[in-house]
Amino acid sequence: MGLEKKRLGKAGEDIAVKFLKKKGYKILNVNARTPFGELDAVARIKDFIIFIEIKTRATSSLGPPYLSVTKEKQRRIVKNALFYLKWYGLANSFWRVDVVSVMLNYDDSVKSIELIENAVQEEYLK
Numbered sequence: 001m002g003l004e005k006k007r008l009g010k011a012g013e014d015i016a017v018k019f020l021k022k023k024g025y026k027i028l029n030v031n032a033r034t035p036f037g038e039l040d041a042v043a044r045i046k047d048f049i050i051f052i053e054i055k056t057r058a059t060s061s062l063g064p065p066y067l068s069v070t071k072e073k074q075r076r077i078v079k080n081a082l083f084y085l086k087w088y089g090l091a092n093s094f095w096r097v098d099v100v101s102v103m104l105n106y107d108d109s110v111k112s113i114e115l116i117e118n119a120v121q122e123e124y125l126k
Contacts, residue, residue: 011108012056012065016100017041019113025050034083037076042084049095051081053119056102066101066116074120096120 017027025043032039041052053073055065062068069077077097085091097120103111 008056008058008104009054011104012102013040013054015102015104015110015113016052016054016056019100019115020052023115025052032080032084034080034087036079036083039077039080039084047094049085049090049093051077051084051095051097053077053097053099054102055099056104058104058106060103064101064114065103066099066114066119069099069119071121078120 013030017030020041020043021027025045027041027043028049029039029042032042039051040054043050043052053069055068057065074097081095081097085093085095096118099116099119101112101114101116103113105111
């Protein structure tokens with residue numbers, strides 16, 4: 001991954017985490033590693049464990065950032081989430097996957113930020 005892409009991703013991640021905290025999410029982990037990859041963020045709201053995929057872009061030429069959460073990416077998120085739940089003894093918890101879509105200006109200021117709750121289609125939760 002190029003340095004610019006990493007910098008952009010980190011900036012978006014920091015912005016998204018602050019945004020989520022303001023919305024009442026209690027952040028449990030950021031960049032949680034599993035044997036299958038990484039979860040951008042894990043949070044809790046009441047009885048729900050929420051796995052958050054954060055997508056950031058600085059140009060709209062490819063559309064909004066959330067469009068890059070493909071069906072394959074959704075499958076990987078669920079696989080990582082299920083491992084996380086089992087590893088931390090949370091297998092009986094209610095859970096969901098949210099996506100935070102961050103559009104930045106070229107100076108890293110926020111152009112827009114959107115939270116999509118329950119972003120993973122039900123077929124990938126099986």
